[in-house]
Amino acid sequence: DIQMTQSPSTLSASVGDRVTITCRASQTISGWLAWYQHKPGKAPKLLIYKTSSLQSGVPSRFSGTGSGTEFSLTIGCLQPDDFATYYCHQYSSYSLFTFGPGTKVEI
Amino acid sequence: EVQLVESGGGLVQPGGSLRLSCAASGFTFSSYWMTWVRQAPGKGLVWVANIKEDGNAEYYVDSVRGRFTISRDNANNSLFLQMNYLGVDDTAVYYCATVGAATGPDYWGQGTPVTVSS
Numbered sequence: 001d002i003q004m005t006q007s008p009s010t011l012s013a014s015v016g017d018r019v020t021i022t023c024r025a026s027q028t029i030s031g032w033l034a035w036y037q038h039k040p041g042k043a044p045k046l047l048i049y050k051t052s053s054l055q056s057g058v059p060s061r062f063s064g065t066g067s068g069t070e071f072s073l074t075i076g077c078l079q080p081d082d083f084a085t086y087y088c089h090q091y092s093s094y095s096l097f098t099f100g101p102g103t104k105v106e107i
Numbered sequence: 108e109v110q111l112v113e114s115g116g117g118l119v120q121p122g123g124s125l126r127l128s129c130a131a132s133g134f135t136f137s138s139y140w141m142t143w144v145r146q147a148p149g150k151g152l153v154w155v156a157n158i159k160e161d162g163n164a165e166y167y168v169d170s171v172r173g174r175f176t177i178s179r180d181n182a183n184n185s186l187f188l189q190m191n192y193l194g195v196d197d198t199a200v201y202y203c204a205t206v207g208a209a210t211g212p213d214y215w216g217q218g219t220p221v222t223v224s225s
Contacts, residue, residue: 046210053209053210085151091206091211096168099144099154
């Protein structure tokens with residue numbers, strides 16, 4: 001099984017800050033890594049797919065990078081709407097998807 | 108516009124069964140893998156199951172394999188999750204989502220809550 005870890009689990013930040021969340025896979029996933037934003041009572045929102053591709057309609061302050069087993073999501077200039085929980089997700093095989101444990105970005 | 112609407116959630120006793128449905132519209136349903144993902148109260152997202160476009164392949168997370176069955180009806184643009192032998196640990200909001208070949212899960216429904224309790 002592929003395990004995903006994220007750090008930090010909670011991140012305290014202010015509007016305007018640049019924040020970075022890190023995700024690590026237990027084995028190489030060939031870049032099949034996505035990032036989601038999730039708010040209570042809402043559907044998860046796809047932000048980044050294939051490590052660094054920005055989903056249509058997502059603001060350019062969101063960016064992703066990484067390779068092998070190490071990945072990161074950066075929010076360039078935190079906005080009030082960005083306070084949420086962020087999940088990384090590996091989808092390297094249809095037989096097994098895995099989400100990271102999540103990072104809560106709070107004020 | 109892609110729309111996914113889950114239904115069928117509710118309160119069920121431990122050991123009971125429930126069948127979730129996901130009505131799809133706004134895209135060619137039969138061309139996409141589909142997935143179910145759940146979130147238990149206060150916990151993170153957990154992948155539950157995937158089904159191939161034609162329904163001829165299914166995959167499950169270990170914790171539900173043998174108890175849950177994912178299926179689809181491409182003629183009626185519907186996805187299902189049959190859940191048997193439910194336990195309290197199955198209490199969660201269940202989401203259905205499309206799986207893009209490049210994107211992974213991309214379009215999501217709003218979720219349907221399942222509570223397993225006596």
